[in-house]
Amino acid sequence: MELLNLIQEQLLKSADITSVIANRLYIGEMATLKGVQFPCINIELNPGALIEKLPGYAEHYFRMWVWGKTRDSSDGVYGAVMSEYHNMTITADDLSVRANINEVSRPIYNYDPTVESYFLMARWRAFLITI
């Protein structure tokens, strides 16, 4: 299982997150996605930021965007992500991979008038272990 699929699978287990975004957690940059509905989260690996440490062990950086109709809404969802997943180890349901994930840069806020949505972008790191 790929890292982003693992994160998607695990974040969608949080009732605090899905109560707002349902299952709308997309993989990819927003500008490359089609048929997106809001509010939502999208995640993408940082280009070129994979650092192989040892066989079966790698360090990745990824970005997370959280979109909402208000800044409070996106902040609330991100707060749930932080409280449940920051510095936490997540394991795939099929036990194939495990990752410790943590926020490394505080969010940058913005507003996209095209979709009338506030969003934030934060940078995370994952220590990925292939089991």
Add this chain to the structure above:
Amino acid sequence: MGIQITGLDGVRRELKAYEKALYKNATRAMTAVVEDLAKAVQENIGLTDHTLEDLKNMGHPYALAHPANPHSPEYSVHNQGGTLKESIESGVEIQPGMGALGRDIIVGYVGANENKCRYARWVITGSTKMISRDFLTETMDIERDDLEKKFKDEM
């Protein structure tokens, strides 16, 4: 009857002098590191191989319609009018009492002044129409090992 230990004042003076020298060296090292990082950032936002006309003819490669970034590293940014390049600011400052046990800390920074370039935030975060190119943190990632080595060497 007792034992008298002398020399505490001298030790304190030595420690104070050592601390002062440490801050001086660390400030110099941080300044050197920040200069290197600012230079690397400037290089990564200084592409001149495509004009606006070229990018238009390429179908706006950073946009939704044709998300095919023509560059590596992917966070590189073209220099058109020079606004973004001119907005890059860097420096070193001492923040009194902000460190552990109330010690001063030395902070180096490289960033884009949004008062000089209002679209800098958009380039970094991206949008529904434009891919993100976080030229600041991505440059930091790439340069991190060299910067750490430089800091140690300068110290």
